[in-house]
Amino acid sequence: MTATSESVSISQTPGIAWRKQTRFALIGALSSAFVALAGMPVGLDRRSIVYPVLSMGYLSLLWIPFVLASLAGSETVLEGMTARTRGKKDLLAGGLVGFGSASGLALLMLLIQNFDLRDPLVNWSPQLLNLLAFNQPLAVGMFLWLAFGSALGLLGGAMHVLPKKIRSHIRNVVLTVLAVSVLETFLTDLLEGFGLEILTDYIYYKRGGLEIVGALLVAALALLVPLLVGTKLTDAKQKVVSLPADERRRVNLVLLAASAAALFVLPFFLGKITNELLANVGLFVLLALGLNIVVGLAGILDLGYVAFFAVGGYTTAVLTSPNSPGFSPELPWPVALIIVILLTGLVGLFIGAPVIRMRGDYLAIVTLGFGEIIRLLFLSDWLSGWFGGAQGITNIPGVNVGIATVKGTDPRSVFLLSVVLRASAVYVSWRLENSRLGRAWMAIREDEDVAEAMGVNTTNTKLMAFVVGAVLASFSGAIFSAKVGSIFPSSFLMLVSIIILVVVIVGGMGNITGVIVGALVLIGVLGGPKQPGLLQEFSQFKLLIYGALLVWMMLKRPEGLVPNVRRTRELHQEEFLQDAWLKGEIDTDDQEDPQ
């Protein structure tokens, strides 16, 4: 009897999963060393998060043991299973992962002390060593790291032991403090617009980052606000959802109108920096919406999308600038835009026609080639009489809309103009998606041969997607040239195509909201290929972060931040079928007749 109960209790609280924890510890050790050698601690050291306790440089290392420990402790609980009760073992396991991660850094410090590998590894420097050792002797530094690592690991493990409520409070506080500190430029800008700079002056240190008092204040707010507001927000949402259909529609319309009004009013309260940022985001939202039609709806992997951006930009430049070398009609921008739309559509048709007959990888490579060809044509001496070669076209006038002129020195107007075009792009995407054409695109994405056999002319339909995508990109190009005021081939590198694609993938392929969110997160926070984002300090690590984010997304959430229903179904078909089965909606074949 006792033997049985013992064996049961053993199976309920198994010991530490050594293999898993060791694996995560190793990953932690390697990524810590990698981040250190990529130069993030040194490069980001000047920017404080909480002055003078924590700088962004240290943060770039400190998150590793915490996050990995909490990842190592997480277990998938399937429907119908009860989660294992957590205990001290989880804490210990987390601590071990944290210790392992930190020991990677300690080892790196030892290596830097004793060997010189500065030649291949630029950041292998005494400066890094000093920083890692907290300006103390090496042994002290190593000890400190191991202690910090273990503590953070313990905390990460504790995230599974603590009750859910406390956990969510901790998460709220930490994330809010980080966000408030990181978004300093934006918040200062915003509050200045409302005349509340006294607040930001109080919590922020003058050279960036929160003051300790400010950090405590923010933390207290983050703790108190959810306690006070409680579940009121979710209750309100629940109420709206449970309303009858037509009333819910009305509420949705009011919300939509309110947010649209906010979009138009907000820029007047924002400073130049934030407006500039939003204008850049606007450009990329337009591009991403266009690419979303091509990749997300029709499933054509276009890696040369920047070509249409370039054609749109250059056509606007030629038509409006007095400095255009070959042909300079100096048309007003709105007239030019119409010609731009027609011409880019035509270019889309010309590039698309040969490309569209290919499939999959071949198509991707050919579009990549065309993207480069267009850029090289604008760069070439052969066409420099028209497009100015490497000198580009300068002195592009802004958009004159009567009361104001939209140009780069006034990012607010650029943003507002882009909002107008963006609204039309969203409308176009939305209407087309829910039409005969949209269904045909979806069918082609699912199975091209069958779509063809079911009467869809795949060549024409795919070409249509290509042309619509090209036209939306030309909007962006037209705004871009009016905003920057000059245009050069170097603005249209292949990297731009890739980044737009990353925006679409990270945001959620095939989902309009997803694409907008993707652009806000990537372009707004990290920055575009040449445009700075909110985290200007990160600009040199932008591509590294892009890459890491993309890999992580592909592993954990391949459907994107705001996924499209269909794509989620496709990528998580088993889960979906399981849910349908649990709901009793799964279909079973008829039972054989007993007779």
Place this chain on the structure above:
Amino acid sequence: MTMLSIADLSVTFGGLHALKNLQFEVEEGEIVSVIGPNGAGKTTFFNMISGMVTPTAGEIIFEGESLLGLDPSQVTERGIARTFQNVRLFANMTILENVMVAQHCRTHQKVFGALFQTKAFKSEEDAIRKYGEEVLSFFGSRLVGYRLDQPASVLSYANRRRLEIARAMATRPRLLLLDEPVAGMNPRESAELTELIGRLRSEWGFSIVMIEHDMSVVRDVSDRVVVLDHGETIAQGPYNQVANDPKVVEAYLGRPVGSESSTEEIRP
């Protein structure tokens, strides 16, 4: 009246003669079954009619016009729809969307209508939806109701086959090519489908060419049976005549692999 007539049709893949000098005809309102051992060229035959494979020689005439050189979508537009042996639905589209997209070649609204939500666009969308539901309700309550908005991937195997037929019906064809419509169904389901195939002709006015291995279905539904072996027609005629044809029996019996089950099937 002859609806589809195929003359001297051959196709070769490299050195392999998938079909040799095939002669074939379908009268209006006829149900023809094509049978034959594995690898006889039955599916290639279907692929060729529907434009997915180009024949090396010969002629395909549908309602007085040649189908040679047409894309599969154009063939569908002319009025020939098909299903696939290994069910190929648009698995992540809903059941209704599957039949809606199949009406593509019968509808005309383009970008303009969708963007400005013209009256013509809206009424066409309504018509597409309505006809889609009508086609689906041919299979009773299996594919309608809450199922309409579920993805095709939740369906059971038999219902997927039904949806494939519905999708082909939604293209408003005059000739329907069914590739093994009852494969994988149990006897009760295949009996039901046999009846439905009969109704497809009587109620919807389709002529049907069907590839099928289940001899009871072939016997019950077809006016005529064509037997293919090694890409050649070895017999054709009413079921009873073909089933007792020594050449047909030999074609099935002469194969060492799978010969037993074939003979059982051929003498129900």
